[in-house]
Amino acid sequence: PATAHKTESGDLVVGGLPLADLVAEHNTPAYVLDEDDFRGRARAFRDAFAEYDVYYAGKAFLSVAVARWVAEEGLHLDVCSAGELTVALRAGVEPARIGYHGNNKTVAELRRAVSAGVGRVIVDSFQEVERLAMVAADTGLPARAMVRVTAGVEAHTHEYIATAHEDQKFGFSITSGDAFEAVRRLHEAPGVELLGLHSHIGSQIFDSAGFEVAARRVLGLHARVATELGAVMPEMDLGGGFGIAYTTQDDPREPAQLAAELTAIVDHECRALDVARPRLSIEPGRAIVGPAMCTVYTVGTVKQVTLDAGAVRTYVSVDGGMSDNIRTALYDADYSCTLAGRRSDATPVLARVVGKHCEAGDIVVRDEFLPGDIAPGDLLAVPGTGAYCRSMASNYNHALRPPVIAVKDGVARVIVRRETEDDLLATDLG
Numbered sequence: 001p002a003t004a005h006k007t008e009s010g011d012l013v014v015g016g017l018p019l020a021d022l023v024a025e026h027n028t029p030a031y032v033l034d035e036d037d038f039r040g041r042a043r044a045f046r047d048a049f050a051e052y053d054v055y056y057a058g059k060a061f062l063s064v065a066v067a068r069w070v071a072e073e074g075l076h077l078d079v080c081s082a083g084e085l086t087v088a089l090r091a092g093v094e095p096a097r098i099g100y101h102g103n104n105k106t107v108a109e110l111r112r113a114v115s116a117g118v119g120r121v122i123v124d125s126f127q128e129v130e131r132l133a134m135v136a137a138d139t140g141l142p143a144r145a146m147v148r149v150t151a152g153v154e155a156h157t158h159e160y161i162a163t164a165h166e167d168q169k170f171g172f173s174i175t176s177g178d179a180f181e182a183v184r185r186l187h188e189a190p191g192v193e194l195l196g197l198h199s200h201i202g203s204q205i206f207d208s209a210g211f212e213v214a215a216r217r218v219l220g221l222h223a224r225v226a227t228e229l230g231a232v233m234p235e236m237d238l239g240g241g242f243g244i245a246y247t248t249q250d251d252p253r254e255p256a257q258l259a260a261e262l263t264a265i266v267d268h269e270c271r272a273l274d275v276a277r278p279r280l281s282i283e284p285g286r287a288i289v290g291p292a293m294c295t296v297y298t299v300g301t302v303k304q305v306t307l308d309a310g311a312v313r314t315y316v317s318v319d320g321g322m323s324d325n326i327r328t329a330l331y332d333a334d335y336s337c338t339l340a341g342r343r344s345d346a347t348p349v350l351a352r353v354v355g356k357h358c359e360a361g362d363i364v365v366r367d368e369f370l371p372g373d374i375a376p377g378d379l380l381a382v383p384g385t386g387a388y389c390r391s392m393a394s395n396y397n398h399a400l401r402p403p404v405i406a407v408k409d410g411v412a413r414v415i416v417r418r419e420t421e422d423d424l425l426a427t428d429l430g
């Protein structure tokens with residue numbers, strides 16, 4: 001987190017609280033969330049994108065407390081499942097400020113979303129067009145819809161998190177004509193209010209070229225709909241995906257710069273197509289919560305392994321692993337880590353931080369230089385774990401998922417408690 005700093009004695013202070021103190025009370029592993037940092041990033045997007053609606057993408061990390069912070073900071077909320085919708089409603093988020101995503105929403109889920117009064121449902125298939133029209137007819141409530149379109153852009157990110165090239169499950173293809181057809185059907189469906197087009201090109205993106213191509217294609221369709229169907233859609237969503245720095249090599253943009261770039265791209269295309277600019281929205285998740293959280297672990301074992309070339313790698317095993325951060329194993333993601341709790345001036349050694357799960361791919365930090373005297377009982381902090389770590393955490397090997405502890409002004413508050421063995425046994429009916 002931006003507010004984190006090391007003390008003279010080597011401890012890491014997050015949100016005004018030394019991690020050693022936090023661990024003494026709450027144990028490890030734990031996710032530590034700096035509330036001011038989260039709110040600051042939310043506000044930075046809100047302010048930079050003042051003319052847009054900013055939807056925080058809850059899939060990155062969502063809890064009742066976080067949903068409240070999002071609402072308090074003036075952001076909207078993007079949910080992509082019934083479970084996330086439940087958390088948002090429990091937090092008291094105004095339903096009209098919620099967007100509901102998903103490529104396989106059931107009739108029951110759509111009915112619940114429409115009955116709750118969500119502000120928009122992002123429609124992702126022809127079956128869903130019919131389901132939504134049916135729900136609007138059944139409930140007599142307005143169903144506000146956006147059409148998820150595939151812009152055909154190859155975003156330069158890991159294949160599994162890139163979503164706008166053609167051969168993947170999300171959205172309607174613009175090129176094939178499916179997107180226009182979906183718009184036409186929704187436009188004609190009684191009870192459905194068509195808000196606009198939605199495009200999300202991928203995640204952890206640093207360069208705006210992908211957004212530029214996507215905006216051009218999506219606005220092209222937007223203009224065609226106006227001409228051929230006489231439907232002027234009032235809104236357009238450009239998605240999320242703004243990258244953050246996991247290592248010193250990553251160079252993310254500030255929200256103000258992003259806003260300037262995106263707006264310039266859209267304005268340019270609107271002028272070229274001679275259409276009025278629709279009200280824009282974006283959906284950042286990672287860029288808001290990612291840097292605001294770190295994970296703190298306790299070192300359990302340290303082992304020296306001699307590599308083929310004769311070099312030595314120090315394997316440092318911590319009390320968590322791929323069950324609380326799957327991203328290294330799944331995407332080859334790059335994390336760093338630092339010794340917390342004490343100061344060491346020992347010569348750094350090349351280390352790999354691994355978890356305690358039963359597979360060799362259970363790596364948290366692939367390569368890091370750590371003090372050569374690293375030993376069992378030491379605390380390690382991994383920064384930048386706010387996005388897609390707790391939200392993708394699992395109970396692999398019957399691991400207990402760690403708590404999320406919010407810190408602010410030196411005070412810790414558990415916002416998601418640590419799981420217990422009773423939690424594991426509660427679903428096991430014997």
Ligand code: LLP
Nearest residue numbers: 057200203204240241242283284285286388
């Ligand atoms: N909007 C839509 C429609 C999305 O599908 C996503 C992410 C977002 C917004 C937010 O993207 P963000 O700003 O957080 O990059 N598990 C992967 C990331 C998957 C992203 C899925 N969709 C990871 O850990 O990198």
